[in-house]
Amino acid sequence: MTDSVIEDLKGDESWRLFRIISEFTEGFDKLANIGFAISIFGSARTRPGDLYYEKTVELASRLAKERFAIISGGGPGIMEAANRGAADNGAISVGLNIELPREQHWNKYQNLSLDFRYFFARKVMFVKYSMGYVCMPGGFGTLDEFFESLTLVQTGKIYHMPVVLFGTDFWGGLLDWMKERLLSYGTISEEDFELITLTDDIDEVVEVMNNRRRVKLEKIERAKQEQAGVPIPGRGHDV
Numbered sequence: 001m002t003d004s005v006i007e008d009l010k011g012d013e014s015w016r017l018f019r020i021i022s023e024f025t026e027g028f029d030k031l032a033n034i035g036f037a038i039s040i041f042g043s044a045r046t047r048p049g050d051l052y053y054e055k056t057v058e059l060a061s062r063l064a065k066e067r068f069a070i071i072s073g074g075g076p077g078i079m080e081a082a083n084r085g086a087a088d089n090g091a092i093s094v095g096l097n098i099e100l101p102r103e104q105h106w107n108k109y110q111n112l113s114l115d116f117r118y119f120f121a122r123k124v125m126f127v128k129y130s131m132g133y134v135c136m137p138g139g140f141g142t143l144d145e146f147f148e149s150l151t152l153v154q155t156g157k158i159y160h161m162p163v164v165l166f167g168t169d170f171w172g173g174l175l176d177w178m179k180e181r182l183l184s185y186g187t188i189s190e191e192d193f194e195l196i197t198l199t200d201d202i203d204e205v206v207e208v209m210n211n212r213r214r215v216k217l218e219k220i221e222r223a224k225q226e227q228a229g230v231p232i233p234g235r236g237h238d239v
Contacts, residue, residue: 023121027096027114031129034092034112036213037069039126041145042078042136052136052167053081059134059166059202060085066206068213069094071130073122074106074113078136083109094129096122127152131216132162132209137170153195162208164197171198 040060046053060070060082070086072079074095086093087109095110099117106113116122126133126145135146146165152158165171175198182188197208 020118020121023116023118024124027116027121027125030112030114031094031125034069034094034129036067036131036216037071037092037094037129038063038132038134038209039071039130039145040078040082040134040136041073041138041142042082043138043142044073044075044077044079045139046077046081046137048081052078052170055166055202056081056136057085057088059205060091061089062202062206063209064089064091066210067091068131068209071096071126072107073098073141074110075100076105076107078138080107080109083107087111096125098122123148127158130161132164132212134164134166134205135171137167150192150195154192160195162197162212163195164199164205164208166199166205168198168200 040056042052042056048054056078062085063070064086069092070082071094072082074083074097079095083093083095084107092112093110094112095106095114097106097113097115098119099115114125116125123145127149133145133149135142146163149161149163153160153163165175175193175196178188179193183190197204199205
């Protein structure tokens with residue numbers, strides 16, 4: 001390889017770095033004020049009329065009425081259903097779009113859209129601005145988001161957030177395998193399953209997310225009081 005080719009490659013890497021920084025910067029700027037948000041993941045191949053498409057619309061609608069923003073991957077299928085339920089009920093409907101060779105085209109139900117070239121920059125936005133995850137039936141991408149969120153919560157790299165698997169028929173076998181293999185081999189602990197909620201009940205999902213928001217609001221208020229030097233009941237306070 002000639003020196004000139006090597007220099008060209010170095011130049012490409014430098015410009016790639018600038019593109020990565022620009023994706024982070026735009027994401028931080030646009031998402032900074034969306035408030036409490038729930039990310040909903042699932043297959044791009046699910047079509048309107050499918051059980052889980054319609055359940056996703058219903059779930060996103062319910063969460064929107066509870067004043068949550070909804071974040072999806074911006075594409076068709078479950079992502080479209082999530083954005084649709086949010087947009088139809090006046091909520092912030094975020095689409096984190098990604099350039100893919102197939103399956104991905106932007107759905108029309110986004111009222112706040114960002115475009116990404118890099119998966120890892122997009123993943124940061126999901127984690128940073130979501131208060132909870134809901135995984136509907138999906139493929140590799142959904143599995144990726146599910147296991148990454150579990151890893152981050154389990155290792156304490158992010159604050160605890162609810163991770164919901166919606167669809168016992170779809171997800172139950174995976175959890176059975178995890179208990180049969182991972183737990184029996186000692187690679188995870190029994191308490192790790194407390195990080196996961198498996199359900200078919202939309203009411204339960206809404207309750208889980210409302211409870212988590214309530215805890216976060218209490219922590220925020222406690223932090224404000226501590227910063228202001230206000231005594232907090234049940235805790236010592238220096239006079």
